[in-house]
Amino acid sequence: MNLESLPIDNVLPQLIQQLTVGGAVVLKAEPGAGKTTRIPPAILDAGLAELGNKQPGQIVVLQPRRVAARAAAARMSEERGTALGADVGYRVRHESKASRLTRILVCTEGVFLRRLQDDPLIEDVAVVIFDEFHERSIDGDLALALIAQVRRDVRPDLRVVVMSATLDSAPIASFLNNCPAIESPGKTFPVAIDYLQFPSRAPIEKLASEGVEKIFSATSGDILVFLPGVGEIRETQSALDSFSAHQNVDVMPLYGEMQLQDQLAVLRKGPNRKVVLSTNVAETSLTISGITAVVDSGYARLNKFEPTVGINRLALSRISKAAAVQRAGRAGRTAPGTCLRLWTEREHMALPEFELPEIERVDLSECILQLLAWGENNVDAFPWFEKPPALAIENALQLLERLDAICDGRLTDLGRTMARFPLQPRMARLLIDGAKAGQTERSALCAALLSEKPPFRAIDSATPGSHQTDSDVLEQVRAVENFDAHGIRDSMMGMIVPGAAKQILRTKNQLMRLVEDANLGSDAVTKPLLPGRSGVGAELQLSSDEAVLRSIMTAFPDRICKRRQLKERRAVMVGGKGVSLSEQSNLFDCGLFAAIDLIDLNKSDLVVRRASLVERDWLPRSQIHETVDVVFDTTRQKVVAFKRTRFCDLLLDENITSIPPEVDPGAVLAEAVAANYDVETLVDEQSTAYLNRLICLSNWIPELELPEFGAKPWEAFLPALCSGATSISELKSRSMISAVQSQLSYEQLTSLERDAPEFITIPNGRKVKLQYEVGKTPVLAARIQELFGLRETPRIARSRVAVTMHLLAPNYRVQQVTEDLASFWKNTYPQVRKDLKGRYPKHKWPDDPFQPLEPKAAK
Incomplete structure (x- = not known):
């Protein structure tokens, strides 16, 4: 096959030479330069994929996205004239086209991380290529750090190439022991940029379809439309139906879950002009031939931590200026082009310069779990490419411990099982528990509902409180099950949006395949997964609803709440934060519940939109603790001992008991008085006068070394004042003077009476x-x-x-x-x-005042 000349071809000899000598290279090249499809075969043909024993090794090419991995493998196999899956193959989640003879394997970063778990030294791999590293996914960052450590410690022969379109090469080269950095100049044409004249709040699909019709006559080539996700792609495709029929234009979607043949059809030149509706996968990962115009919605769905649910989600987000430049550049790859941005120039100025790396914007619990599963025991000392915030690491470790994935910083058997799932740990725990209880399908649907935006239109249109439920989440599960089985869209949460519900059902099916692939056996976890029961047989006896409710609880142990009072919507959550059930929640009056969906309205309490019943005997016994706490009760104004039962730090119940003999109630009282009372209000005038004498004496005769007196002088004597006392009333009845005197020496007491007499x-x-x-x-x-x-x-x-x-x-x-x-x-x-x-003439007023008057005789 005669290959088209690409800009990357000019730097291939230099790259091969540097890789041969040093074993690591950083390459910066513009999108469309050909780096993804030309560099792996060049390395293979140069003989750099041989292992130390002269055995053929594998070249692994890491891609951030499945669609790019499949397309790259298909293109390389086509250019080499071999069948896909032979010399060149790919492996993504739920799909593989590879064999033991495959020399170039393209896979997603997540798949590669799980391969590292099974084979930490990857002894059959000769070269690892990180493609599109500028996207800075958390899996890519972790994989680079792990490979750098493998090279440094045990595999100095392992070669590494890091490729990027926009990233500064210097930090990566420095991280890889100051390896060489090569830059390939791109071949681009000018692109004219056009903006909206006024800001618009119209739906994205309406703006996009209108933009296509506007730009269609301004170019003779194909049009690429960037949209946030599959839902917007389908809506825009529907809006363009009449336009495409009238103009004889092919409107083609492009996103990660497409079949490979459909995906490749989009990338090839066709007989008609085409409009490609794509997610940001076409930003740098894929090159589509014939594109001369771009319509950019300005949005993408980025992986971000969603604090309301406590997991990472794809959130609708404005793109950065750097991403906008990359998108516009797709129109100028083969000829001068044009780009219509569906926002104003003023709005453009407000965009961030770059996207934050995922490692700075997502929950790290899944990443830390993978790291521990790989064998790293000291997370703090791990040599990250860019170390994540210390607080984020601390929060991740705390969550993993509460999920029973780690204990004392070490991976548990359950944690090792969870790490086999390419899921966030909360969802992995939910799935494992549900599967162990024989409820794989329902727990998978529950996890899908928690991972995606709820598929209900105008949830406020439903009537909150119209009936009560044991779980808002389980109620949504029932509604989607009803839609799936009978097509019924009406529910107590609102009308079901068919497209969104079908997406959730697809996610459910994917999760069920993960459970099947994980092959969970009775020995996968050594302790009962569902607290309160033991043995798989016992778990299988649970009702379907109870199994799902328990699984939800185990996925959210840090969000267990206890109502302040029954029939009250206010509650306290693990950690001490106050929460309040919103009117949208239909949870009945149970004492304990898991707060699934939290929002912060800048009030004293967080608002719980979705909650789920928790029974007390479901709570894991390992996290329930009983203590006897001796405290000062402000209501009773006395020291009281409470026998308290807690889940983590959440108080479940308390009862008054006797004060243990080893506890000094006076010390507790003294601490409470210092914190909550003005001590002077508890002291009589005689005691106050006595202390004033003592303080004055201390100032006048410092060599007496009397006690230090601060702004609240009585606090220095509080321990003595409170010794043996248990209540404020008892304190008021005591002589404070004797307490002060007990702290003074004989010399000090004598001096007080002599030198500061009453x-x-x-x-x-x-x-x-x-x-x-x-x-x-x-x-x-x-x-x-x-x-x-x-x-x-x-x-x-x-x-x-x-x-x-x-x-x-x-x-x-x-x-x-x-x-x-x-x-x-x-x-x-x-x-x-x-x-x-x-x-006063009756009084004596002598001339000589030095003669005392005779005292009056007593009557």
């Missing part, structure tokens, strides 16, 4: 109480006549502090404030005496 005796023999306030000097308040005979201001704290004198008139009002009593007698008293003598 009373001072004045000349008339009366004991006057000093008023202490932290940060100020103490105050002695007495009538002036009582102080006659006191020459100097009293001093305390080893004479370091002078008392502030509040000198009172006979009516006990402050007449004078001084800290220098001698100065007062000498300079101020004469005038004060004159004033007071006139106001």
Whole structure:
């Protein structure tokens, strides 16, 4: 066969030479350059696919998508003149065209990862080629990291080629031990870009069909339309029926699940002009001959973590600017072309520059499970190409542990079985449990419904609460079963959309084949899969509904909820987050349920749109724990011991019990008082005055080394105050002073009474109480006549502090404030005496204040 000359042909000699010398090469080449179909045969023909023992080895070409894998294998076998499955073959999920003689095997990245599980050293493989690595799928990232480790540790002879259309080659070359990087200049023609004039909210299929009719007369070649998924492809194809008949144009779909012969027919040049309606598989993975115009919807379905369901889903997403450039470039491969973008130039400016790699936007539990199944025990130390966020790894490990896939970071037998399924671990667990209970078909349908968007139109049009159910998910299963068996579209959730329901049924059939391929036997898992029962025979006795309900529960152990009160829609979920059943949920008043579909409306509680019954005796006993917790009960205002039963950290029930002797209730009370009370409100005035004296003394005589006093000084004495107590009322009845004194030495207690006395005796023999306030000097308040005979201001704290004198008139009002009593007698008293003598003539006002008055005789 005479091969068409392609741009990649010019760099093949350089690539072969570099691969021969160094064993690894990074290649950057434009889409359509021919790298996918020319490089593997060139490597084979150069003799680089031989193993160390001179035995023929295999070249494995990894593709992100099934449709690209099949097309690449078919094209290479055609160009080599061999039957597909002989010299060149492919292997994708549920389909294989290969033999033991196959030298070039094209497979998807996920299939290759599972091959690595069975054969970690891939001893029969000589070369691994990563195609379209710029798409940065999580399987591609993991496969590259694993192969790099294999080369470094045990297979230095293993050759690696990483090919990309847009990615920066330098980081990959650095990761592969600074291997050479080659760039193949593309042969492209200019493409005229056109945008919508105004933003449109019309359905994608309407905009796309109108775009095709608009651009049809502007080009003489074929048209490629990029659409998000199969549903939009079918709707657009239907919208173009009359146009295609009138213009004699073939409208052809292109997506991953097509039959190979139908797929190849799209790629070849036909007798009529054609309009190809494609997912993003045609962005870089496939080259379609004759395309001179592109209509771009601007959307794709990307694998993203869906927090509402806790799994990864294909979500409708805006594409990046880089993807838009790649799509437009498909129109300029063979001649000048045109591209109509179904968005405005202003909207284009808001697009992200690049897509985030999958490893940064998806749940990593499936990836981590594959890594553990391969034999890597230290996930944190694993040499990733780009290490995922630490929190994402931590969350993945936590989920795998709750699914019983790992224990203490090691893969369990159940986890090893789950890793055999190319599914997210939640769905793998659901399928395995359902199959073990003899309900493969229903559990597969349940998993399909959880993995896809629900196939119900205007779910709000149904009447929530019209009847109650044991599971919103199981109710959907019943509705789809009814549609499949009898064609009935009406359901309590709303009208079933036939196309979406059929897609779910196709997914169900695929999942059933996975169970069949996995060949689950009674020894596949060593412990009962459905908690509360033991042995496969016991599991088979479960009713169909109960088996599915239990399987749902085991897939969502981190979403088990307990109602706050029966007949109340509010509940608490594992982890402590509050949730509330939405009006869309018809779950009856059960105490426990699994929250399947959660949404965050920026309220205190997450909203549960779909829930499923959980019976308490279904919960795995290994995750149920009983404890005796001694806590402070704010309602009773006392320390109480509760015997509590929990699933993980979710409280199932509690009962009051006696406080264990080894627990100090006083310590619990002290902690609660510090956290929830202003201690001063629990202390009487006498105790407060005592503490104020102590704090003042500490400030005045620091060498006494009294306890440290912070902003809340009573907290330093809380343990002593609360010792032996169990309640706030008991605390209030206690003498706080004795608790403080118990913390002081004899020297400190003696100093307190001597250097910060509670009373001072004045000349008339009366004991006057000093008023202490932290940060100020103490105050002695007495009538002036009582102080006659006191020459100097009293001093305390080893004479370091002078008392502030509040000198009172006979009516006990402050007449004078001084800290220098001698100065007062000498300079101020004469005038004060004159004033007071006139106001209080019956009182004695001697000229000489240094002679004390005779105390009054007691009556």
